[in-house]
Amino acid sequence: MADKTVKAARGRPRAFDEGTVLRRAQQLFLEQGFEAASYDEVAGGLGLSKPSLYNAFGDKAAFFERAIADYAHGAHAQIMAEFTGGGSLREAGRRLLLAAADVYSKPEGPSTGCLLVGTALPACVALEGPRHTLSEFIATLEASLEAAIDGRYAKDAARTGKTPRALALQLSSLLFSLAVRARMGLSRRKLRAIAAELAELVG
């Protein structure tokens, strides 16, 4: 059961970790975009050769798709972890937005925003993979938010006079709104301030 790592892979072992590469690739695609980041450049930035990428992930579009799918899964988990952390609905929403602000920004220097909204979104028209990933992400996120509201925050929700679905839609909208603003290079401090302001709208 635990011998998946001992599986003894028959040939020469990989010189990189797939997960690590995906995470670093997310950063590269975030800064340069899908089209603008050449596959050569990406490989160089990851410290490995282009044929290695082809071998492990396929062509550029497939690699990009893998990167954003991985990002989407992580984002969903992180968002829901913050949101279900307790406190009132308003507090949970605030935590969610402030955490997002931290993900969308860097300790210093201009924010680069969200990989999904910032770079996967534009590719949606041409590439089906990102479109599907993003659609799925939004749908499952809103479903998870709605379920959490309906479960943990039912009382708070009732006080607002809005349905759990409406509140979920509101939260995801505030999140997208933050993602849009984050792409404009704001500092982390300023982005946090906006997140806090948006959090006041929850409810």
Place this chain on the structure above:
Amino acid sequence: MADKTVKAARGRPRAFDEGTVLRRAQQLFLEQGFEAASYDEVAGGLGLSKPSLYNAFGDKAAFFERAIADYAHGAHAQIMAEFTGGGSLREAGRRLLLAAADVYSKPEGPSTGCLLVGTALPACVALEGPRHTLSEFIATLEASLEAAIDGRYAKDAARTGKTPRALALQLSSLLFSLAVRARMGLSRRKLRAIAAELAELVG
């Protein structure tokens, strides 16, 4: 005073109208994105040659910047026209969102979304022009919305217990949220349904 068209332009006259070209270019960039749309292709799609584009607008980035600046101006005017059209704050917000849904979609076929959120946003990290245009657009839009709320919808606003600025932020957030969803190829009908659902959150 009206002789700007009679100015007698010294050399060979242009075979195209600048405004028309910009509007058609917006459509092309919307469908293909900035990087993916080659300047050759764009010129072909506009029915004129690449040197003509260079002569009239400069290089590809400058042309793109002109296109999104023109789009931003039009969008601001259109949005505010809808929003200041009367009725309650909720009704005005609903009109705004439904009008946006129509702009973001086509009568039939998949939506391509908003030029600013869909294609200018990703370019923000690399290009200063779009970043500036988009920042400015958001800032002036929110200021205009706030002023309109403070003026026309002051009573409705007071009933919500929120400041005009908060309500303006909420409206722009719902608009961005709609723009994100529109990029995923929804039909106009479905997008309108989402816009209507988002409109319920105004107030």
Place this chain on the structure above:
DNA sequence: CTAATTTTGTACGATCTAGTACGTTAATCG
């Protein structure tokens, strides 16, 4: 009508990019 001025279209060059072929290296299997 001639000169000057600006747009137009073809054609071109320099550069970049995606994707691949191939020999080499590093590991396991028998």
Place this chain on the structure above:
DNA sequence: CGATTAACGTACTAGATCGTACAAAATTAG
């Protein structure tokens, strides 16, 4: 240890893209 399997890195090809040079065309000024 030899054979096998798989990843690695260099080098290469085909094609696309940006931007420009240059000559022809269209218009106004004198």
